[in-house]
Amino acid sequence: MDNLLRSPNFKFIEHDVIYPLAVEEPVDWVMHFASPASPPKYLSYPIETMRVNSEGTMHLLQLAKEKQAAFFLASTSEIYGNPTVHPQPESYFGNVNSIGSRSCYNEAKRYAEAITYWMNRKYGIPVRVIRIFNTFGPKMDLYDGRVITNFINQIMSKRNLTIYGDGRQTRSFQYIDDLLEGIIRLLGTTYEQPVNLGNPQEVTILEVAQVLKELMKSNAQIEFLPLPEDDPRRRKPDITVSRTIMDWEPAIGLHDALARTIHYYQGQYIH
Ligand code: UDP
Numbered sequence: 341m342d343n344l345l346r347s348p349n350f351k352f353i354e355h356d357v358i359y360p361l362a363v364e365e366p367v368d369w370v371m372h373f374a375s376p377a378s379p380p381k382y383l384s385y386p387i388e389t390m391r392v393n394s395e396g397t398m399h400l401l402q403l404a405k406e407k408q409a410a411f412f413l414a415s416t417s418e419i420y421g422n423p424t425v426h427p428q429p430e431s432y433f434g435n436v437n438s439i440g441s442r443s444c445y446n447e448a449k450r451y452a453e454a455i456t457y458w459m460n461r462k463y464g465i466p467v468r469v470i471r472i473f474n475t476f477g478p479k480m481d482l483y484d485g486r487v488i489t490n491f492i493n494q495i496m497s498k499r500n501l502t503i504y505g506d507g508r509q510t511r512s513f514q515y516i517d518d519l520l521e522g523i524i525r526l527l528g529t530t531y532e533q534p535v536n537l538g539n540p541q542e543v544t545i546l547e548v549a550q551v552l553k554e555l556m557k558s559n560a561q562i563e564f565l566p567l568p569e570d571d572p573r574r575r576k577p578d579i580t581v582s583r584t585i586m587d588w589e590p591a592i593g594l595h596d597a598l599a600r601t602i603h604y605y606q607g608q609y610i611h
Contacts, residue, residue: 357396358388367407369527372400372452373414377472379442379568380485386444393448394455401459410466412527413456417473417538417575418446427542427576430471430534440570453534460532468526473538473577477516477597478604488513488598491549492605495558505567507546512576514539515597518590525586538577539590548594555598 355361357374375392376382382389397413404411420428421436436446453469460467476488483493494501514537522537543551546562553560582588592600 358391360399367409370404371412378485382445390448393452397452413469415471422572427578429578469534474511475514495556500561500563510574512542515592531585536577542576
């Protein structure tokens with residue numbers, strides 16, 4: 341990814357994808373990563389989130405069609421909703437509340453997948469679609485609102501750790517470098533079906549709080565707050581497809597990933 345950004349052909353254009361865009365230069369790949377992914381962020385901008393994933397996806401697909409480029413969609417494990425199948429393979433259709441508060445994100449991403457595959461069927465646009473499971477690492481906004489940055493921020497500022505619900509809900513957290521490696525490998529394949537990219541190491545939110553307290557030598561107290569509406573109870577990727585098609589699996593476990601992330605923030609903020 342770094343090499344790509346340093347290439348002499350790389351040009352940065354700032355554009356709001358809810359409006360159509362015209363690019364003069366030749367284009368090889370149109371890669372759509374434009375969307376908030378943090379629940380408090382997308383709940384603060386619900387209509388914008390839906391537009392970026394619906395109209396935005398359409399405009400970027402139109403650009404890919406016009407430029408005879410390939411299209412890459414960053415989709416999400418949220419399209420599985422509150423899953424009734426565990427772990428979640430790509431073939432699982434999901435369990436989503438179409439009128440719940442999270443629908444501004446998960447239904448919009450489901451639409452983004454649907455339009456991507458229809459543009460692929462109808463016009464032959466080559467597509468790659470990844471479903472990203474919870475991912476974190478250095479350089480995230482500490483006020484992003486997702487669980488790991490919240491906990492690190494709370495420990496660093498000596499506040500209580502906020503756990504929503506009973507903390508026994510699970511997630512499977514992936515380190516950013518593993519995600520990037522998965523993206524790069526997928527670009528080198530011709531595989532057009534959706535691919536889960538996530539770490540199958542499943543943990544409860546209580547366990548995450550405990551590991552962070554140990555790593556940061558903290559005795560922070562835990563404060564239990566209400567569970568947000570439609571918060572998925574369990575989440576864990578089945579990564580058989582990514583193992584098979586591109587020999588990919590995460591190389592960095594949760595403990596190591598958290599240690600690297602803490603190291604980054606402590607270097608940034610504590611001196
Ligand atoms: N969560 C929590 N405390 C926080 C932030 C999140 O207990 O300060 C919970 C949240 O309810 C969810 C899990 O941690 O069950 C992961 O939340 P996050 O917002 O990081 O991502 P999600 O997987 O929900 O998109």
